[in-house]
Amino acid sequence: MTRTGSAAASVRLTFGRLIAYSTNQLPLNMAALPVVLNVSHFYGEVLKVPLGIMGLIFIAARVIDAIQDPVIGLISDKFTHRGPRGRLTFVALMLPLMIGGFYMLFHPPEPLFVQPTLLALWLFVALFIVHLGYAGVSISYHAHGAELSDDYNERTRITVGREVFGLMGMTLAVVLPTIFTAKFGDHAGYVYMGLIFIPVALAFALPTLLWSPASVHPPVVREHPEIHVRYFRDWLVSLAPSLARPTRNMEHSTSLKTLVPFFAPMKNRLFRRLLLVFIINGSALGVAVSVMLFYVEHVLKGNKTQAGIILLVYFGAAALSVPMWLLLSRRYTKTVAWFFAMVMTVIAMSLAVFLGAGDFAWFLPIAVITGLGIGADYGLPPSVLADIINSPEGKDTQGDTGAYFGLWALSTKLATAIGAAGSLPVAALLGFNPSRGQYGSTALVFVYIALPVAIKIAAALLIWSIRIEAERGSVRDELMGRA
Structure with missing residues (x-):
């Protein structure tokens, strides 16, 4: 892939334009978390879909979802020929699928409740639609964001600004299901969740579609x-x-x-290195998320309200961390700031090994520090990716933004899947298996604390020793003055 024309534009967005671009991330994250956390409970516990069938549906939907990401990236590149806002046109086309699929998930027709086979089919179709819409919106939207400026620091400002709204969306995704199910019951509560998403998604997508800045890059042209x-x-x-x-x-x-x-972007060696660190680091979060509620209940002996408070503190701290990561990335580099976040998270999570029943208050500071770290995990790597796309290492894939972000979306799901697949089986092997009446707290401490810490250390060692950023040295070289 190449770009026709010059691709060098060190644009700085006004605050209003930055907000206009960033708002669309809120409905994206508001949709993502319930699809992962709440759908299995709604269909398994409330609607009584057999868990075996539901597991097969989830696997099939995820496989299709993973395959479609690179394809959507290439389609997004095609839309750059429709003008400097062409990617946003594709976002607008895919947005109804994401909204409609999310509504379908949480509002299946009542006649299907007595027909498990048809209800399972409804679940599969709804998952397929919401995954397709989400992938189309997120990949093209994030690729457009990478093309708003070619300035090193401005790219970080764009990505972390976007993730502020994303973390607000995650907060809504945590709070609203809890409020609605407590007030209206599980069934009606999830229906209200599906309904409220429609106006929220439209309200926060429209500023992006109407007032987001245009791409500073010319259209993608495929050659040879x-x-x-x-x-x-x-x-x-x-x-x-x-x-x-x-x-x-x-x-x-x-x-x-x-x-x-x-897969053409894989010839970019910096991209391959970034993906390696990103997947390893992201799998630590996948492990922790899978057993977090179990840890609060069986190790801290907390309740659902306390688990909700921890999540709110976690995401709130991540949102508030934005200025800190901006300053650090400007003072040093983006990978140095990311390395600091990993080290900070490792130290904080390691202290949790000393906590036990009744130590909820002591866990809150740990949640704050790890929340600060997740702010870097969400905000900095996409900014590094935006730099890498147009680096000399990309060769003939320079400017191939959609293809890069298609593989990036695939790697995000791979990291989460690796973490989830490795957490519960390990916990069961070590003595935590509720289906057999086993509730070993030591197993949860190992999976929720020791395993993610070990994974984070591996990611930190990688980012310390290898160069990832274009025109920047490794973290070791930058901190020791040998860049």
């Missing part, structure tokens, strides 16, 4: 697809020389020329 095929062939051969013969005629394969551009 055989380059991508040749790179993909060489990559396969490097993995297994025996594959050389089957791939000898790849340059003449139309289907391969169609598929390979999905």
Whole structure:
């Protein structure tokens, strides 16, 4: 991929334009959390869909969701030919799918309640629609944000400003289901959740669609697809020389020329390094989220209200951390600031190993510090990605923003899946398995504290030793003055 014209534009957004662009992140995060946390409870506990069937539906929906991300990234690139706001046109087209799918999830027709098979089919269709809409909106929206300025510090300001609204959306996603289900009951409460999302999503998406700044980049132009095929062939051969013969005629394969551009950004070595750190670091969050409620209930001996307070403190601290990460990234670099966040989180979470029953108040400061760290996890890596896309290491993929963010969305889901898949089985192996009446608190301490800390340390060591940022050294080089 290349861009026609010049792509160098050190634009600084006014505060009003920054807000206009950022608001759309609120409905994105407000939709994401309930789909992960509340759908299984609603359909499993309230509507009584068999858990085995529901598990198969979730797996199928996630597989389709993962496959579609790179495709959506390429489609988003096509929309850049519709003008400097072309990606936002694609956002507007996909927004009704996200809103409609979310409403469908939490408001299935009552006649289906007595027909589990049809209800399961409704769940699958609703998940497919909401995942498709969410992927279309988020990938194109984030790619547009990466093209609002080519200034190093302004990109950080854009991404962390956007994540402030995202963290507000997560807060609503935590608070509203609790309020609605407590007041109206589980069934009606989730229905109200689906209804309230419609006006909220429209209200916060419209400023972005109407007043967001335009892209400073010219349209994406695809040239010489055989380059991508040749790179993909060489990559396969490097993995297994025996594959050389089957791939000898790849340059003449139309289907391969169609598929390979999905993964063309992987030739950018800085992007590969960023993905590695991002997936490892993100899997720590996936582990912690999967067992957080169990930890509060069985280790701290807290209740649902206290769990909600912890989540509010966590996301609130993340939102308030924005100025700190902006200052640190300007004073040092984005990866140095990210490294500081990892170290801070490791120290705070390690202290939690000394807590036990009744120590809810002592856990709140730990929630504050880890919340500050998650602010960096959400705000800084996309800014680094925006720098990498147009770096010389990208070669002929420079400016291929949609394809990069398609793979980025895929890696985000991969990190969460790795964390979730590794947490509960390990906890069960160590003695926490409610289905068998096993409630070992030591297992939860290991999974919620020791395992994420170990993963964070691995990510911190990587980002310390390898160079990720374009035109910046590794964290070690930057801090020790050897860049």
